[in-house]
Amino acid sequence: MKWTLESRAILIGAIVLALFLVIGSVQYATIHDLVNSLEWVTHTVAVGSQVGTVQDALSRCGAEARRFVTTGDASPLGSYGLAVKNLRARVEDLSEMVADNPDQKARIAELRPLLDRRIETLNQAIAERQRGGSSAAVIAELDRVALAQTDPIRQVTDEIRDEENRLLGERRAKTEMNRRRATLLVAVGSLFAVVVVIWGAVALHRDVAERNRAEAALRSSEDALRDLSGRLLQSQDDERRRLARELHDGTAQILAAMQLHLVTLESLVAPAQGPAQSSFLQLSELLERGSREIRTMSHLLHPPLLEHTGLGSAIRWYVKGFSDRSGIKVEVQTEENWPRLSPETETALFRIAQEALTNIHRHSGSSTARIKVGMGDGRIGLEISDDGRGIPADVLATPARLGVGIRGMMERVRLLGGKLSIESGRWGTTVRAELPAEGRDGLKA
Amino acid sequence: MVAADSYRVLVVDDEAALRSALRAFLEVSSKWHVCGEAVDGEEGVREAARLEPNLIIMDIAMPRMDGIQATREIRKILPDTPVLMLSFHDSPHMVAASFRAGATGYVVKTSIARDLLQAVETVSRRESFLSEDLRDERPHSAVPTRDE
Numbered sequence: 229m230k231w232t233l234e235s236r237a238i239l240i241g242a243i244v245l246a247l248f249l250v251i252g253s254v255q256y257a258t259i260h261d262l263v264n265s266l267e268w269v270t271h272t273v274a275v276g277s278q279v280g281t282v283q284d285a286l287s288r289c290g291a292e293a294r295r296f297v298t299t300g301d302a303s304p305l306g307s308y309g310l311a312v313k314n315l316r317a318r319v320e321d322l323s324e325m326v327a328d329n330p331d332q333k334a335r336i337a338e339l340r341p342l343l344d345r346r347i348e349t350l351n352q353a354i355a356e357r358q359r360g361g362s363s364a365a366v367i368a369e370l371d372r373v374a375l376a377q378t379d380p381i382r383q384v385t386d387e388i389r390d391e392e393n394r395l396l397g398e399r400r401a402k403t404e405m406n407r408r409r410a411t412l413l414v415a416v417g418s419l420f421a422v423v424v425v426i427w428g429a430v431a432l433h434r435d436v437a438e439r440n441r442a443e444a445a446l447r448s449s450e451d452a453l454r455d456l457s458g459r460l461l462q463s464q465d466d467e468r469r470r471l472a473r474e475l476h477d478g479t480a481q482i483l484a485a486m487q488l489h490l491v492t493l494e495s496l497v498a499p500a501q502g503p504a505q506s507s508f509l510q511l512s513e514l515l516e517r518g519s520r521e522i523r524t525m526s527h528l529l530h531p532p533l534l535e536h537t538g539l540g541s542a543i544r545w546y547v548k549g550f551s552d553r554s555g556i557k558v559e560v561q562t563e564e565n566w567p568r569l570s571p572e573t574e575t576a577l578f579r580i581a582q583e584a585l586t587n588i589h590r591h592s593g594s595s596t597a598r599i600k601v602g603m604g605d606g607r608i609g610l611e612i613s614d615d616g617r618g619i620p621a622d623v624l625a626t627p628a629r630l631g632v633g634i635r636g637m638m639e640r641v642r643l644l645g646g647k648l649s650i651e652s653g654r655w656g657t658t659v660r661a662e663l664p665a666e667g668r669d670g671l672k673a
Numbered sequence: 674m675v676a677a678d679s680y681r682v683l684v685v686d687d688e689a690a691l692r693s694a695l696r697a698f699l700e701v702s703s704k705w706h707v708c709g710e711a712v713d714g715e716e717g718v719r720e721a722a723r724l725e726p727n728l729i730i731m732d733i734a735m736p737r738m739d740g741i742q743a744t745r746e747i748r749k750i751l752p753d754t755p756v757l758m759l760s761f762h763d764s765p766h767m768v769a770a771s772f773r774a775g776a777t778g779y780v781v782k783t784s785i786a787r788d789l790l791q792a793v794e795t796v797s798r799r800e801s802f803l804s805e806d807l808r809d810e811r812p813h814s815a816v817p818t819r820d821e
Contacts, residue, residue: 476734476761477687477688480761480783481688482690484691484694484782484783485691486694487785487786488691488695488785488789489694489698491698491786491789491790492694492697492698492701512786515786516783519782519783520783523761523763523782523783526761532734533766536762536766537764537766537767537770541766545766
């Protein structure tokens with residue numbers, strides 16, 4: 229199977245896109261894990277901190293109760309109540325924070341009655357003091373049970389904290405691993421992107437260079453084609469001129485000599501009579517007819533007037549013969565006293581007029597035509613119009629569908645730096661050619 | 674044998690076959706004698722000056738110097754010698770240019786067999802002549818009338 233440049237580009241593009249998608253997906257998953265593990269680390273740190281908060285809240289409860297018991301002043305009782313509420317709230321928060329961890333949940337469950345008992349003890353001490361118990365006795369009782377109650381609490385909270393510290397260590401390690409993976413993947417992805425960009429730039433540069441080379445080759449080929457086309461037209465003109473001269477200087481002269489020899493022969497064997505005379509007469513007429521046909525052919529190939537007297541008289545001569553042959557009445561408007569133009573310009577304009585009239589005869593159905601030649605501002609214009617059926621718009625809009633003749637006209641005009649336009653409609657067709665009026669000396673006429 | 678009162682004709686044409694045919698055609702009659710031939714306009718002018726013929730038959734399209742230019746040159750040295758132009762060109766412009774240069778008659782080569790004898794006889798009387806094909810449309814005021 230042979231891959232075209234386009235299908236190869238599509239395949240490579242698809243592979244690159246797929247690789248980007250894979251790398252992107254893995255990067256997304258890794259970064260997601262990293263964020264997740266970071267959240268867990270944060271959570272674990274928060275749980276550890278919350279454990280400290282619970283311990284602090286408990287200490288605060290103890291301190292406020294002791295202050296009341298010691299002083300008997302009721303003002304710390306408000307703070308005590310708030311401290312108890314705060315302790316319970318902190319415990320609830322902690323409970324929610326470790327809800328995902330059954331071991332920690334169990335520890336919290338273990339902690340709750342311990343805390344309740346401690347609070348109960350503090351409440352009893354406050355109540356005892358309020359009933360009038362002595363400060364020293366109540367404090368002594370509090371101190372007596374304090375250690376027994378707070379040690380288990382500290383033990384449970386330490387276990388909770390230890391568990392969180394262990395988890396924190398694990399989660400930090402996981403986070404670090406995820407961070408490394410993410411870094412590696414980002415680096416690989418970036419490297420891949422850089423490689424793709426460089427490769428793309430190189431390929432683009434190569435493609436642009438190749439395209440530039442192809443365009444240059446195309447331009448060169450078009451130039452060569454135009455050059456060839458110009459040479460072909462020139463060669464065609466030269467060949468026509470050569471053939472016209474061959475016919476004129478060779479065949480036609482020989483036919484004229486034959487005519488003279490025939491008349492001479494007739495007079496030498498004369499007086500010819502009967503069938504001999506008839507044969508002489510027919511032969512003479514045939515020779516004259518042949519001679520005329522050769523001359524017409526020669527002059528149509530290359531009108532001698534184009535060399536001897538110029539474009540205007542050559543066009544008039546051609547139009548006379550054209551009208552005789554086609555029955556189309558052609559009105560010619562030209563000036564008599566123009567300076568002579570370069571042979572290339574005169575030949576091109578004559579051939580355009582010739583081609584346009586031929587087209588009128590073949591395709592237009594018009595019984596009349598007009599030719600105008602005008603000069604001014606260093607340019608010469610030729611206009612050929614008819615009153616025929618016109619060229620269909622779709623044909624006129626597609627150069628490839630125009631005949632070889634019209635394209636030949638365009639090429640002749642282009643080669644001489646001029647322009648050709650064709651207007652056509654139901655009213656007829658008008659062909660306009662405009663060329664620089666270059667004189668015989670190469671200067672503007 | 675050349676008759677003493679024959680017309681001496683110079684034939685100027687670059688085609689040898691036609692020069693030979695013209696000589697054969699004219700010399701059937703003792704009235705005409707081809708005294709010289711030239712292959713181009715330059716030689717035609719030299720031979721005309723040297724031979725001083727009674728009549729010159731001149732082709733138009735020739736190398737080096739064409740028949741119109743040669744006629745113009747000959748007119749300067751032999752103003753009265755009739756020059757009969759021979760050409761395949763039948764355009765009014767070419768005919769007018771020939772008469773402007775000093776030609777006395779103009780024969781289109783396609784009808785040479787029909788017109789030549791009458792043409793040489795007419796121009797030898799210094800009267801203008803145009804081939805029958807050209808008479809339909811009088812090409813240019815430069816063509817003199819028979820009365821001129």
